[in-house]
Amino acid sequence: MKASGGVALAIVLALAGCAGSDRAPAAVSSVAVNEERVTIPADPFPSTYRPAPSDVTVIRGATMFDGEGGRIDGGAIRLANGRIEAIGGSDLAVPEGATVIDAAGKWVTPGIIDIHSHLGNYPSPAVAAHSDGNEMSGPLNAGVWAEHSVWPQDPGFGRALANGGVTTLQILPGSANLFGGRSVVLKNVPGRTVQEMKFPGAPYGLKMACGENPKRVYGAKGRMPTTRMGNVALDRQAWADAQNYLRKWQDYERKAKDGKAKPSDAPKRDMGLETMAAALTGDIAIHNHCYRADEMAIVIDMAKEFGYRVAAFHHAVESYKIADLLRDNGICSAMWADWWGFKMESYDAIWENVAMVENAGACAIVHSDDENGIQRLNQEASKAMAAGRRAGIAVSPEKAWTWLAINPARALGIEKQTGSLKPGKMADVVLWNGDPMSVYTRPEKVWVDGALLYDMHDPKRRRVSDFELGQPGEGM
Amino acid sequence: MAQTIAITGGRVATGNGGQPIEGATVLIRNGRIVSVGRGAAPGGARVIDAAGKWVTPGIFGGFSRLGLVEVDAVAQTNDAAATGSPFGAAISVAPAVNPNAAAVQVNRAGGVTRAIVAPAIGRDLFAGQGAVIDLGEDMDAVTRANAFQFVEFGEAGAAKAGGSRAAAHVQLRNALYEARDYARSPAAYEGGRSRESLLMRLDAAALAPVVQGEQPLFVRVERAADILQALALKREFTQLKLVLVGVSEGWMVADRIAAARVPVIASALNDLPQTFEMLAATQSNVGRMTRAGVTVAIGMIDDNDARQTRLQTQYAGNLVALAKVPGAAGLSWGQALASITSTPAEIMGLGAELGSLKPGRRADVVIWDGDPLELSSAPEKVFIDGVEQPLVTRQSRLRDRYLVRGAAPSPRAYRQ
Numbered sequence: 016m017k018a019s020g021g022v023a024l025a026i027v028l029a030l031a032g033c034a035g036s037d038r039a040p041a042a043v044s045s046v047a048v049n050e051e052r053v054t055i056p057a058d059p060f061p062s063t064y065r066p067a068p069s070d071v072t073v074i075r076g077a078t079m080f081d082g083e084g085g086r087i088d089g090g091a092i093r094l095a096n097g098r099i100e101a102i103g104g105s106d107l108a109v110p111e112g113a114t115v116i117d118a119a120g121k122w123v124t125p126g127i128i129d130i131h132s133h134l135g136n137y138p139s140p141a142v143a144a145h146s147d148g149n150e151m152s153g154p155l156n157a158g159v160w161a162e163h164s165v166w167p168q169d170p171g172f173g174r175a176l177a178n179g180g181v182t183t184l185q186i187l188p189g190s191a192n193l194f195g196g197r198s199v200v201l202k203n204v205p206g207r208t209v210q211e212m213k214f215p216g217a218p219y220g221l222k223m224a225c226g227e228n229p230k231r232v233y234g235a236k237g238r239m240p241t242t243r244m245g246n247v248a249l250d251r252q253a254w255a256d257a258q259n260y261l262r263k264w265q266d267y268e269r270k271a272k273d274g275k276a277k278p279s280d281a282p283k284r285d286m287g288l289e290t291m292a293a294a295l296t297g298d299i300a301i302h303n304h305c306y307r308a309d310e311m312a313i314v315i316d317m318a319k320e321f322g323y324r325v326a327a328f329h330h331a332v333e334s335y336k337i338a339d340l341l342r343d344n345g346i347c348s349a350m351w352a353d354w355w356g357f358k359m360e361s362y363d364a365i366w367e368n369v370a371m372v373e374n375a376g377a378c379a380i381v382h383s384d385d386e387n388g389i390q391r392l393n394q395e396a397s398k399a400m401a402a403g404r405r406a407g408i409a410v411s412p413e414k415a416w417t418w419l420a421i422n423p424a425r426a427l428g429i430e431k432q433t434g435s436l437k438p439g440k441m442a443d444v445v446l447w448n449g450d451p452m453s454v455y456t457r458p459e460k461v462w463v464d465g466a467l468l469y470d471m472h473d474p475k476r477r478r479v480s481d482f483e484l485g486q487p488g489e490g491m
Numbered sequence: 492m493a494q495t496i497a498i499t500g501g502r503v504a505t506g507n508g509g510q511p512i513e514g515a516t517v518l519i520r521n522g523r524i525v526s527v528g529r530g531a532a533p534g535g536a537r538v539i540d541a542a543g544k545w546v547t548p549g550i551f552g553g554f555s556r557l558g559l560v561e562v563d564a565v566a567q568t569n570d571a572a573a574t575g576s577p578f579g580a581a582i583s584v585a586p587a588v589n590p591n592a593a594a595v596q597v598n599r600a601g602g603v604t605r606a607i608v609a610p611a612i613g614r615d616l617f618a619g620q621g622a623v624i625d626l627g628e629d630m631d632a633v634t635r636a637n638a639f640q641f642v643e644f645g646e647a648g649a650a651k652a653g654g655s656r657a658a659a660h661v662q663l664r665n666a667l668y669e670a671r672d673y674a675r676s677p678a679a680y681e682g683g684r685s686r687e688s689l690l691m692r693l694d695a696a697a698l699a700p701v702v703q704g705e706q707p708l709f710v711r712v713e714r715a716a717d718i719l720q721a722l723a724l725k726r727e728f729t730q731l732k733l734v735l736v737g738v739s740e741g742w743m744v745a746d747r748i749a750a751a752r753v754p755v756i757a758s759a760l761n762d763l764p765q766t767f768e769m770l771a772a773t774q775s776n777v778g779r780m781t782r783a784g785v786t787v788a789i790g791m792i793d794d795n796d797a798r799q800t801r802l803q804t805q806y807a808g809n810l811v812a813l814a815k816v817p818g819a820a821g822l823s824w825g826q827a828l829a830s831i832t833s834t835p836a837e838i839m840g841l842g843a844e845l846g847s848l849k850p851g852r853r854a855d856v857v858i859w860d861g862d863p864l865e866l867s868s869a870p871e872k873v874f875i876d877g878v879e880q881p882l883v884t885r886q887s888r889l890r891d892r893y894l895v896r897g898a899a900p901s902p903r904a905y906r907q
Contacts, residue, residue, distance in 0.1 A: 357563045357798070358565075359562055405869060472817055486771070
C-alpha cells in the first residue's frame with residue numbers, strides 16, 4: 016500500500032539536507048522509516064544554514080585559549096573552508112593568498128556559546144506583540160517549539176556578536192511552564208528565516224522549570240500547580256504519560272514491522288508527549304531551570320525514576336551547595352556570575368558559585384538569559400573567576416574559558432562541531448583586542464565558520480537588522 | 492569618628508576626572524579628608540599601608556532603589572512603588588530606607604558608599620521624592636531626605652497619565668501650576684481650588700519646592716523628542732532645576748542638553764532598541780554627550796536598581812574600552828571614574844561634601860586591590876564618613892559555610 020491521504024504523516028526522512036550534520040536529528044528514534052508505516056518526521060523544519068563565504072585566514076602572534084582549558088602563547092591558527100585547519104606556533108604555514116592577521120598583544124578564543132538565551136523569542140523592541148517566549152496557557156507545554164517564535168530580525172543577535180563574540184546560542188522557551196517546549200540552537204548569523212540560522216544537526220533541548228515560576232503563573236490562574244509539590248506531581252504524571260506514549264509507539268512499530276498493524280492503527284500523535292518521549296530516549300537533552308539545591312536534588316531523583324538525564328540545570332544559583340551531587344550525576348550547571356535577590360529562590364546566590372562548581376570537578380557554564388548580559392559573557396566569566404580566586408580557588412583564565420566554550424558545547428551535544436580551537440571544528444573564532452578577561456577589552460573580529468562577520472575596523476560589517484533600517488540611529 | 496587615618500603609598504584617584512597619583516597619602520581626620528598628597532603620616536595616626544593598592548572616593552550610585560527592596564518578587568519586602576496609594580509627589584522614600592537591607596551590605600562590600608535612591612511610579616507620573624543615602628552599617632542611612640522629585644515623562648508616564656504622552660504633558664503642567672498656586676499661598680490653596688483640581692494637598696505641597704527651584708526635578712525621559720519637551724518645560728516654569736534620567740537617545744540632541752546646562756544620569760551600556768522610545772540607544776551615548784559638554788553620571792535605570800549598583804564600576808570600565816573602537820565614543824579612565832563618584836555628587840548639589848578626595852570632603856574612601864574599574868578588583872577597605880565598614884555579607888557567610896577546605900568534620904550546616 017502506498018502512502019495515501021490517510022497516512023499523510025508517512026514522511027521519508029531527508030537527512031541529506033543538513034549541511035555538516037554528523038548526527039541524526041532528534042526524534043523518537045525507535046520509530047522506523049517506512050512508507051508502509053506511519054512515522055514521526057525527525058526534522059520537519061530543517062536547517063538551511065550555509066556558511067558565508069570565507070578566505071583562508073591565518074591569525075598569528077596571539078595568546079590563545081583553546082576553550083578546553085589549554086593556552087598557547089604566541090600561537091597561530093589557520094582557518095580554511097570554514098574549519099579550523101591547523102593550530103601551532105609562529106612557524107605555522109601560510110598558504111598563498113591567505114589573509115594574515117598579526118595579533119601580537121591580542122587574544123584568540125573560540126566563539127562564545129550562550130546556552131541560555133531568549134533572543135528572537137523575547138526580542139527588542141520588547142513590546143507585547145513580540146512577547147513569544149512563554150506559552151502560558153498550561154503548565155505542560157512540551158509541544159511548543161522555540162524556533163516557531165524566533166524573530167530573526169531581533170537586533171540583539173548582532174549586538175551579541177559584535178560586543179560579546181557570541182557565535183552560537185540556544186534559544187529556550189519558558190520558564191512559566193513545568194514543560195516549556197523545545198529549544199533551538201542557532202548560529203549567530205544573519206538570516207531571513209530561522210532555518211537559515213539553525214545549527215546544522217544540533218540536538219533539540221526540552222526546557223523544564225522548577226520552583227517559583229510555574230507555581231506563580233498557574234497559582235495566579237487558580238489551577239495546579241500552586242506549590243512546589245504540585246510542580247513535582249504534575250511533572251511525574253507527565254513523565255508517566257510520556258512513558259506510556261512511547262510504549263504505544265514502540266508497540267505499534269513492532270507490530271507494523273511484523274505486518275500486523277495498519278497505518279490507521281498508529282497512535283494519535285501528541286506534540287508534547289512526542290518531545291518528552293524523545294527526551295526519554297535520550298535524543299532530546301533536558302535543560303532544567305532550577306535555582307535551589309534542594310529542588311535540583313528532587314529533580315535528580317525524578318530523572319532516575321523515569322529514566323531521563325538532565326543535561327544542565329539553568330540559573331543554578333545554589334549549585335555550590337550540592338556541587339558533589341552534580342558532579343556525581345554528570346550534570347552541568349549554567350550560572351550567572353552575580354545575579355541575586357530578584358526572587359526568593361535567587362536569594363542565596365554567591366559570587367563564588369561558578370568557581371566552586373568547577374573546583375568540585377562538576378561541569379560549570381556561564382550563561383546570560385539576558386539580551387544585555389549576552390553582550391558581556393566574557394566579563395561575567397572573568398568576575399566569577401576573580402571571586403573564586405579571592406576565595407582561594409585557583410582558576411586560570413584558560414580554564415575559565417571552558418565555561419563559555421567546550422562545557423556549553425557538550426551540554427548542547429555540539430562539541431564535535433564547535434566549542435574549542437581544535438583542527439576540524441567549525442572556525443567559530445574571536446580575536447580580542449586585549450586580554451578577554453579585562454573590562455578594557457573588546458572583540459576586534461569575529462568569524463563564524465571561517466567567515467568574518469564582525470570587524471570593529473570595518474563599519475560595513477556592522478550588522479543592522481531589518482527592524483533598525485531607517486530608524487533613528489540605526490543602532491550606531 | 493575622631494580617628495586620624497593616613498592611607499599611604501597607594502595609587503590615588505581623586506574622582507575629579509584626572510589620572511591617578513602614584514604613592515600619595517590620603518589623610519582623614521574627624522570623618523573628613525584633610526589632605527591628599529606627599530608627606531609623612533602625622534604622629535598618632537592609624538597608618539594603612541596601601542602600597543600596590545588603589546585608593547578612590549566611594550562609588551556614588553547615580554540612580555538606584557537601594558534600601559527599598561529586599562527581594563523584588565516578594566511584594567511585602569518591596570517598597571519601590573506604591574500603585575495603590577492615592578498620593579504621588581508627596582511620597583518620600585526617606586522613611587522607607589532600610590539600612591540593614593542585604594543590598595546595602597552587598598553594595599557596601601562592592602565599594603558603594605552613597606547612592607541616589609528614587610521611588611518608582613505608582614498612581615501617576617509622579618513617583619515622589621528621592622533621597623541620598625549612605626551605605627554605612629549604622630542605622631542612620633539618610634544623608635539628604637527629599638533630595639529631588641522624580642517624574643516619568645516617557646512611555647511609563649504616558650501610561651499613568653491616561654494613555655498618551657499628550658495627556659502626560661497636561662498632567663505634568665497642571666500639577667506644576669497647582670503647585671505654584673500652593674506655593675504662592677498655602678493657606679488660600681484649599682479654598683482657591685476648583686473642583687477640577689487633581690492634586691492631593693500634600694502632593695501640591697511637595698511640588699511647591701520644585702516649581703520654586705528649591706528641589707531638583709528628576710525627569711525620566713528616553714526619546715530625543717521627549718528630551719526636548721522636558722527641556723522646554725523650563726521656558727514655562729523658569730525656576731525648574733531639571734535633571735534628566737535615562738536619556739538613551741540623548742546623543743541625538745546632546746548640544747541642546749548642553750546648552751540648557753541640564754545634567755544627565757544615563758544608563759551606561761543601553762544599546763538595544765528595547766522600546767520605541769530607545770530606538771537610537773547606543774553604547775556611545777554617554778561618550779557623545781560628554782564630548783558635547785553635557786554633565787553625565789551613570790545610573791542603574793531599569794537595571795537591577797535595587798541590588799546591583801556595585802556594577803557601575805564594570806559599566807564605567809566598558810566605557811573606557813569603547814574609546815578604542817573606531818567610530819564609537821567612550822570615556823577616558825578619569826572621566827569614567829568621575830561618572831560614578833564626583834559627577835553624581837555634583838548633580839545632587841553635594842559636590843563640596845561628597846564624591847571626591849579633596850580636603851574638606853566627607854571621607855568616603857575605598858582601598859581596592861587593583862584598578863577599581865577592572866573585573867578582577869575588589870575593595871579591601873571601605874570607609875564612610877571616615878568610619879571603616881564591615882565587608883561581611885550574607886553572600887560571604889554562605890560562601891564560607893560551603894567552601895570546604897580539607898576534611899569536613901561536621902555536617903555542612905554546622906560548620907561555620
